[in-house]
Amino acid sequence: MMLFKISMKNIARSVKDYAIYFFTLVLGVAIFYVFNAIESQTVMLEVSRNTAEIIKMMTTLLSGVSVFVSFILGFLIIYASRFLIKRRNKEFGVYLTLGMGKRKISLILFFETLIIGIISLVIGLLIGVALSQIMSVFVANMFDADMTKFQFIFSGAACIKTLIYFGIIYLLVMVFNTIIISKCKLIDMLNAGKKTEQIKAKNPVICIIVFLVAISMIGYAYYLVTGGIKYLDTEVDFFKPIVLGAVGTFLLFGSLSGLLLKIVMSMKKVYLKGLNSFVVRQVSSKINTAVCQLTIICLMLFVTICVLSSAFSIKKSMSDNLKELAPVDVQLIKNLDSFPGNKDIVKDDKLSIYETLKVNGFKPEKNFKDVLNFDIYETDELTMEKSLGSSAKKIKKNFPYLAYSAPQNIVKLSDYNKIAKRYGNESLKMNQNEYAIIGDFQSMVSIRNIPLSYGQTINIKGRELKPKFKKCKYGYIEISGNHSNDGVFILPDDVVVSMEKKAIGIIADYNIGSKDGKRKIEDELNAIVKKIWMKTSSITINSKIDIAEAGTGISALVTFLGLYLGIIFMISSTAVIALKELSESSDNRERYIMLRKLGADDKMINNALLRQIGIFFVFPLLIAIVHSVVGIHFCNYVLEVIGRTGLLPSIIMTGVFLIVIYGGYFLITYFCSKNIIKEK
Known part of the structure; x- marks a missing residue:
């Protein structure tokens, strides 16, 4: 007791x-x-x-x-x-x-x-x-x-x-x-x-060399995840910028502990003003004894900022994508000649999608409205490699894993213009000797743009076609929850008409307004498609409801995981800084007593303490923010298929979290440290 x-x-x-x-x-x-x-x-x-x-x-x-x-x-x-x-x-x-x-x-x-x-x-x-x-x-x-x-x-x-x-x-x-x-x-x-902890003075020449090495390593890591990202071909390559960035950050903190003191000491007016000499030496000492801790804290803050910003951005992108990329209720596509050995599928390939649905008990005329039919073609005369022309060799070297021998999807101009009008996209006008490519997956679009910029021609059925545009036009055929169209060729109708159809499709809205009513129609449609899949037909279905739910699920997963891990990482890194500062204040209490004996009043001492703690809190955060600018750019590249909307609001939201949690710990640390150095 x-x-x-x-x-x-x-x-x-x-x-x-x-x-x-x-x-x-x-x-x-x-x-x-x-x-x-x-x-x-x-x-x-x-x-x-x-x-x-x-x-x-x-x-x-x-x-x-x-x-x-x-x-x-x-x-x-x-x-x-x-x-x-x-x-x-x-x-x-x-x-x-x-x-x-x-x-x-x-x-x-x-x-x-x-x-x-x-x-x-x-x-x-x-x-x-x-x-x-x-x-x-x-x-x-x-x-x-x-x-x-x-x-x-x-x-x-x-x-x-x-x-x-x-x-x-x-x-x-x-x-x-x-x-x-x-x-x-x-x-x-x-x-x-x-x-007292023994601190060895660092050789300024060595510090400068280490600093330059650190900057070089960090700079090269930045390059690898921006301009040099095309050289990151394997999983192992992706670890290169991570290792370089981490080691570079460690060396940066290690070198700055020696450089900081020398630089400020050379500025006599600043160094000798008030308690600046005391503050600078204290900060230099802290960095010198906490290089490892500062590196871990900086990297954790970097991960926190990237995770939170990307998570919020993905949620916003998913919501925007639904409005942009799924403007109709449902789309059905039937692949033709997918299983030539299956007699039932071969027989069904001769029927339209409407007829297939009717045969299986679904009434499209009752459940669908504003129906639009379209066809997708392909030919061995137009593969990925052939479409690239003279650029193929260079592109293959930089992007070796693309399916260069795969035939490209082709849609005739009249069909695409009907689809574009329905989706709210730009219609195309072309001459009989021209072609265009539509796409919305930015990485593939940039590859497609290379031969287009050179005016690369293609040969189909003995006809030479030149590009109508120097770049891909924005557009898509299939509705989805993300920007996944890597390129569809739009050709004049008379060129396409003699080709073999790869697939047929329809776009429609449900003939009912309520969500429950749409869900009921969709459940019936899904049951039929599932029953006949690869037995008597090969129809796939994309619907706005399914896309919305899938997109919501992904964005929810990413958002909650990002919030959970981001906040925990932020708390952990900030608490470590706070505890380190409190420990330093406790260890240095005698020094503050000595400052009082030398004539420094409480206001000067408190200001010196505030600057010390502020620098120690802000220093790793600033470097983490610089890292994050490049890191978020890399995250956007990796998640490019989802889109990049909502980045500014997500950064603002991340900033709010930083201010609340990081700022809260900073204030508590300052007031607790002030009480510690006041003790008698």
């Missing part, structure tokens, strides 16, 4: 020491609960069967990611505990001097950890439950769900999972604390505040 009372008094007396620790625990618990409670929140949502499957898959994935998150938070909490023990070494030394055994000191720490853990769990769960209701609205809005049955939800499963995971983490912290105390020596504890 006595040890418990001591623990309570210690907590009350050391509230300022525990502020960062407590803030981190509460945030961790709240976020962990919110993302693990999504499954329970979605119980009250009225969604379709397909959407329910997507939500189930998403919650399973989030549950798996939670294991990884728990390891990150566990490491962070142990790291924070280490700071607290270091901060209180002299206190524990006094306990030992008074005859208290290390076992009892470990019990005091046990009770303190237990009490703080219980308080943080209760407050974190309360905040988490409140935030999860907001998350419910966000989930419902994302999945376009019926909110009429919305009610307050408490997830027992998420609560139990949070209690178990954090209970294990706290148990590990207690074991860790016991081991640390058992290894401590009394003399080290009593003299903890007098120990």
Whole structure:
């Protein structure tokens, strides 16, 4: 009981020491609960069967990611505990001097950890439950769900999972604390505040050389993910810029610790003004002793910014793509001669899509309106390689994995103009000796543009056709949820008419306005297509409803994973900076006492402290932001098929998260550090 009372008094007396620790625990618990409670929140949502499957898959994935998150938070909490023990070494030394055994000191720490853990769990769960209701609205809005049955939800499963995971983490912290105390020596504890870290002065010439090497490595990494991205052919190649960037960042921090002091010292008016000399030396010392930490923090912030920005951008792009790329309710395409050995399919190939549906009991004239028919052709005279002409050799060298021998999709001009009008795209006008290419997948469009810019001709049925345009025209044939059209050739009708049809298709809207009515027609249509698939016919179906649900599922997965990991990474990296600064303030308290004796008032000292902490917080963030500019460009390239809309709003949203979490930790760190250096 006595040890418990001591623990309570210690907590009350050391509230300022525990502020960062407590803030981190509460945030961790709240976020962990919110993302693990999504499954329970979605119980009250009225969604379709397909959407329910997507939500189930998403919650399973989030549950798996939670294991990884728990390891990150566990490491962070142990790291924070280490700071607290270091901060209180002299206190524990006094306990030992008074005859208290290390076992009892470990019990005091046990009770303190237990009490703080219980308080943080209760407050974190309360905040988490409140935030999860907001998350419910966000989930419902994302999945376009019926909110009429919305009610307050408490997830027992998420609560139990949070209690178990954090209970294990706290148990590990207690074991860790016991081991640390058992290894401590009394003399080290009593003299903890007098120990100073030995810092070796760095040779400025070596620092300059290392700095130039670092800049070169980072610059080359930037080049590889921008202008040199075409040279990243294999999975191993993609690790090159990552390794170069990480090593370059490490060397950059290592060199700057020596250069910073020399550069500012050469600026006498700045260096000798106020307490600038003290601030510069303190910052240089901190960077010098925390190169590894700053590198990890910078890279974690870089990943956080890229993940959050890309996640929000993908969500916006998916929503915009639905409006742009799925302007009709349904599209059916029948592949012809897909299985010449199947007599039933060969027989069905002679029927139109309308006739095939009628034979199988579906009434297209009753369920469809504004029907548009079109045909897709191909010929061995027009393959990918032949369309590239003299550019083929160079393009093959840079892009060796494209299907160069594959025949290209061809649509006659009259069909395409009808489709373009229906989709709201630009119609084309061409002469009888011209051709055009439509596409919307930017990487392939850039390849197609090379021979077009040279005026590359193609030969079909003995006729030479020249390009109408010097670049691909924006357009597509098949509706989808992303920009996936890698190129369709539009040829004059009289050139195409003698070719063999590859497929036939129809575009239509449902003859009913309500969503439930459309879903009913679509369920019937899907059942028929599934029943006859590769048995009597080879019809594929694309619908706005399915595309919307698939797009929503992907964007939800990416958004929630991005939020979850992004926020956890941000908390972890920022908490490490905060704890490092608090530890430095504790170690340097005697120096601030000396400054007071030399005549510095509290205002000057507080300003010096604010600048130190500000530089240490801002420094890795600035480098992370520079990295992120290139990183986001690379993410956009990788996710190009989805689109690039909504990037500015996503960056603004990421900035808000940074300001709230990063700024919150900065303020807490400053006020706690100010209290530490004021202690007598």
